[in-house]
Amino acid sequence: MMHAMRGTIVDKIRVLIVDDEIEFGEALAERLALRNFLPEIADSGSGGLEALEGGLHPDVILLDLKMPDMSGFDVLVEVKRKYPSIEVIMLTGHGAATGGIDSMERGAFDFIMKPVDLAELMEKIKLAYKKSISTS
Amino acid sequence: MRILITIQNKSVAPRFDLTTEVVIALCEGQTIIGKPRTILMTRPSSEELCALIIKENINTVVCNGIEESHLQYLTWKRMKVIHSVVGPYREALKALTGGFLRSGTILEGAKQGVKNG
Numbered sequence: 001m002m003h004a005m006r007g008t009i010v011d012k013i014r015v016l017i018v019d020d021e022i023e024f025g026e027a028l029a030e031r032l033a034l035r036n037f038l039p040e041i042a043d044s045g046s047g048g049l050e051a052l053e054g055g056l057h058p059d060v061i062l063l064d065l066k067m068p069d070m071s072g073f074d075v076l077v078e079v080k081r082k083y084p085s086i087e088v089i090m091l092t093g094h095g096a097a098t099g100g101i102d103s104m105e106r107g108a109f110d111f112i113m114k115p116v117d118l119a120e121l122m123e124k125i126k127l128a129y130k131k132s133i134s135t136s
Numbered sequence: 137m138r139i140l141i142t143i144q145n146k147s148v149a150p151r152f153d154l155t156t157e158v159v160i161a162l163c164e165g166q167t168i169i170g171k172p173r174t175i176l177m178t179r180p181s182s183e184e185l186c187a188l189i190i191k192e193n194i195n196t197v198v199c200n201g202i203e204e205s206h207l208q209y210l211t212w213k214r215m216k217v218i219h220s221v222v223g224p225y226r227e228a229l230k231a232l233t234g235g236f237l238r239s240g241t242i243l244e245g246a247k248q249g250v251k252n253g
Contacts, residue, residue, distance in 0.1 A: 024178050027156055031176065093178075115188060118174040 012038040013129045016058035018048035018075065019091060020067045024114075028062070031118055037125065045070030049078055052086075060128045061088045062121075063108075065099045072099075073106060080107035085135050087128035091116070137163045139232060140189055141198040143225045147246070152202035152219075153182040159225060160192055166233045182206050189215065198228050198237065222246045 015037050019025040022043050029039035040056060042048035045067050052058075061079060065072035076088055090103040090111040100111030109128040112121055139162075141148060142155040149155040156179065161172035177184060186209060189197060196216045210217050221228050223243025231237035 021178055023156065024176065027176055031174070114176075114178045115184075116176045118176060119171070 014058040019064040045075040087132045140194040
């Protein structure tokens with residue numbers, strides 16, 4: 001399932017949050033929207049890929065590493081294969097730095113550990129966005 | 137002094153065990169140093185929140201309702217816990233740095249909310 005948080009304003013950074021922890025995804029989307037980002041949420045890996053196939057084109061994807069239907073690794077590989085200009089930031093559990101580093105080896109822009117420091121996350125999203133517009 | 141306030145929207149979160157968002161501020165005397173950090177928890181969990189409090193080397197926790205066991209745990213870990221605080225978290229932070237925040241404080245913003253509500 002996927003739903004829009006806001007309208008379509010092109011000058012904001014479009015962020016797709018892919019996380020099966022719905023409350024977390026919604027809280028994160030709400031906070032990002034308050035800070036002038038344009039977030040969308042998908043509550044599964046397959047839902048995220050469907051959204052992209054359906055025409056959604058985010059600048060940056062925040063992708064949870066551990067999800068029940070598809071792992072974040074698998075989604076990452078698929079995203080980078082089909083949409084190489086979209087930058088992906090992995091969300092990993094506390095103490096799961098190895099997973100984050102593995103993700104970067106598979107093409108992720110960066111990773112951030114949960115619980116999420118919003119200021120740190122926003123900084124990484126902005127850097128990822130700069131990279132995405134320079135490569136697209 | 138490192139301060140953690142459990143929040144929900146712009147107020148001190150009603151319950152410690154249901155908190156998913158916290159603000160961490162660094163304070164020297166009556167001055168807040170830098171911009172307070174906002175941390176989003178993955179899910180509400182007293183245990184994970186306590187772990188975050190320990191990891192972040194927090195000295196003072198400001199919250200509203202908290203279970204006795206968690207209050208005792210944090211106190212045992214030598215943290216100051218100011219609980220049963222009701223009202224906007226920014227006001228709580230200001231009251232804390234001003235030295236007049238106590239457990240049970242109902243902040244002016246909460247009273248105004250009741251009047252206006």
